[in-house]
Amino acid sequence: MPIKTYHLRYVALLVMVLCVGCQAGAKPAAPTLAPLPTPTAVPPPAWQDRDTYRAAMLEAAADDVTRIEAPTFYQIEAYVDITAHPPRVYAIQNTHYSNSTETTLDSIFFRLFPNKPGYGTALTLERVTAEGEEVELHFQSEGTALGVALPNPLPPGQSVDLHMEYDVTVPVENARGYGTFNYQGDILLLSNFFAMVAVHEDDGWNLSLAPDYGDPVFAETSFFTVELTVPQDMVVVTSGTTVDRRDNIGETTTWTCISGPMRDFMVVASDRFVQSSTAVGHIRLNSYYLPGHQQAGEQVLAYARDSLRAYQQSFGLYPFAELDVVEAPIQSGVEYPGLVVLAEQHYEHSGELTEFLVAHEVAHQWWYSMVGNDQVNVPWLDESLSNFSTIYYYEHTYGQARAELAFENFVARSYRQAKEEGRDGVVLQPVAAFAPQDYGPIVYGKGAVFFYELREKLGDATLLDILQDYFEDRKYKLAVPGDLLRVAEIVSGQELDGFYTEWILSAE
Ligand SMILES: [Zn+2]
Structure with a gap:
């Protein structure tokens, strides 16, 4: 790790100076003593320097870049060939990985989500090296997990640099799943297009794979520098902030974008996007939509603005x-860190569901983006809480009566109906354990009703204290249900195991 190297060199130099001083005190220094070399610390490249990422932060929160322990740094150059059949992305990726586990690692696992069957595409590796050496590769989880065997074992606290070159095809038809990796209707969506470091847990690398109807990503907070080269008329929208835009010969433009401390990096691009913007304090809010959708695009912007205000206060x-x-x-x-995508149908016919969806997706900026969780095995932790959080959007924006109505219509009813039909279920289960028709009512319905009932039990002020403490405690980290329960018990001074078991671990 360059920063550590710098410190060690500096300390070594200081010791040398002190020793020379000691010797000088003991006997006169030899007149031929060579002058000491000037300290020449090699700074890390900009993409491995946390300070680079301050540009994606609010000034008041810029020091947050120093809060992340041993983050992974990504530098990705991606060239988009939209005219190829199918369109392709050719990428060169450098990854600086630090071992923050307690064990020595022989290999590092990356997720290659474009290889997930539902994505309808493939990521083909052209070259992979670690510390400049060619390495052995192992594939798992239907090709979505790549194990890179390291040339030398990586002890805890040490870092390694990995280099990859790969090619990803972009489907132009409806794929299974969310359809968030494709080029359709002049909009390019590059969800999880890169090689993403997997999460290493106590029992090893987590390589779980979600079915088509769940979010696939489970990742640690990282820093991304992404240079995207696209046709000149395309507008690029990404997680984080664009810091440079340069036209090249050959009618392409290279956009340089950086993230804040984020666990994923989303890219959307189109040559037809129209943009409307507003601000909440110093936060810039942008709505991008196709021509003819201005009214809905501006309405969506207003929903996002009011959601952001409500959740910041809450x-x-x-x-x-x-x-x-x-x-x-x-x-x-x-939801993605710093970016939400919303179905075009909500721009063609926007309505009350549009408003609810925006409020839900913006809540994910707190629950998933900043407070991370295993979306594949513990999906309720972000989905139930994001769905419940919409109640604060409605209360702040319209008052309690409308909030109760929206909660009933969009959240509670689906669960009550499922229960009446004998389809109650345990909330804490992996996505794959749910039948597709039960996933919504139990995870988005029952799990959110748990938070609603917890608020009834403890009072609104106490529940908000719990959510604020939980957010501050797990911000930029990963959370498990035990973290939430622990904070809830400390803040409320109540034993909540029974209540939690009844709602989250049991079913009628
Ligand atoms: Zn969600």
Whole structure:
């Protein structure tokens, strides 16, 4: 790790100076003593320097870049060939990985989500090296997990640099799943297009794979520098902030974008996007939509603005300089750090569900983006809480009566109906354990009703204290249900095991 190397060199130099001083005190220094070399610390490249990422933060939150322990740094150069059949992305990726586990690692696992069957595409590796050496590769989890065997074991606290070159095809038809990796209707969506370091847990690398109807990503907070080269007329929207835009010969433009401390990096691009913007304090909010959708695009922007205001007051500050909401040829809505995509149908016919979806997806900036969780095995932790959180959007924006109505219509009813039909279920289960028709009512319904009932039991002020403490405690980290329960018991001074077991671990 360059920073550590610098410190060691500096300390070594200091020791040398002190020793020379000691010797000089003992006997006169030899007149031929060579002059000491000037300290020449090699700074890390900009993409491995946390300070680079301050530009994606609000000034008041810029020091958050120093809060992340041993983050992974990514530098990705991606060239988009939209005219190829199918379109392709050719990428060169450098990854600086630090071993923050307690064990020596022989290999590092990456997730290659474009290889997930539902994505309808493939990521083909052209070259992979670690510390400049060619390495052995192992594939698992239907090709979505790549194990890179390291040339030398990596002890805890040490870092390694990995280099990859790969090619990803972009489907132009409806794939299974969310459809968040494709090029349709002039909109390019590159969800999880890169090689993403997997999460190493106490029992090893977590390589779980979600079925088509669940979010696939489980990742640690990292820093991304992404240079995207696209046709000159394309507008690029990403997680984080664009820091440079340069036209090249050959009618392409290279966009340089950086993230804040984020666990994923989303890219959307189109040559037809129209943009409307507003601000919440110093946070810039952008809505991107296709021509003809201006009214809905501006309405979506207003929903996002009011959601951001409500959640900042309720849970804690949004630390990033920017939040984008983008129209896309998908189903429903999907959350990414600093970016939300929303189905085009909500721009063609926007209504009350549009408003609810925006409120839900913006809540994910707190629950999933900043407070991370295993979306594949513990999906309720972010989904139930994001769905419950919408109640604060409605209360802040319209008052309690409308909030109760929206909660009943969009959250509670689906669970009550499922229960009446004898389809109650345990909330804490992996996505794959649910039948597709039960996943919504139990995870988005029952899990959210748990938080509603917890608020009834403890009072609103106590529940908000719990959510604020939980947010501050797990911000930029990963959370498990025990973290939430522990904070809830400390803040409320009540034993909540029984209540939690009844709602989350049991079913009638
Ligand atoms: Zn969600």
